[in-house]
Amino acid sequence: MTIAPDDARQGASHRYRAIRAFVQSTDDTLPGKLEITKEGIVHDMMAPVGPHELTTVHLRRRLEKVMPEENVAHTGEPDVEDESEGIMRRPDVMVIAMVDMDVPGSFDPRTLIAAIEVVSRSNPDNDWVTKMRDYPLIGIPVYAIFDPRTGEGAVLTDIHSTPDGPRYATRKDFVYGEDVTIGDWTIPTDGLPLYKDRTGTESEG
Structure with a gap:
């Protein structure tokens, strides 16, 4: 049987809406967060407290000190969603x-x-691999990654077309302690926390 393109799109859209309904029905009952990518559901078991959340607080405060008042560094809900691509992220x-x-x-x-x-x-590959692919696909112009495992990160910009779809053309790596530019604003990265191992020693990679 041959499936017409419109029928295929409708089938994909129906599948995506079914997955989204499941994710939304379980959002408050599971730890971490559920997101939808091209491969299906991703369950990110992020730590609810500690270096992960503390890093988001530092970044939010540092950005809002230098941005104009009409912009915010928002944490939490809602998701960002592109139904045509079958992607929902937070x-x-x-x-x-x-x-x-x-x-x-x-x-x-x-x-x-x-x-x-x-x-x-x-699940570091969720941030370093799949989101690096998904975010340019859905049109997010700047993607910044902070990695408390290593004290390093990267800022990706300049979406361009490739045979595999839209990708970021420019990547600027940094280490904690350097200033980093996100969009039009530059913030310090000194003092950001690192993950600790089971002995309580900060991770070095």
């Missing part, structure tokens, strides 16, 4: 204009100024 920090937050449901990812992720200790 960045740890979303840099966005307040006016673009006044919408029903999920944020349009193309209204974000930047998405920032603090790498999960349990």
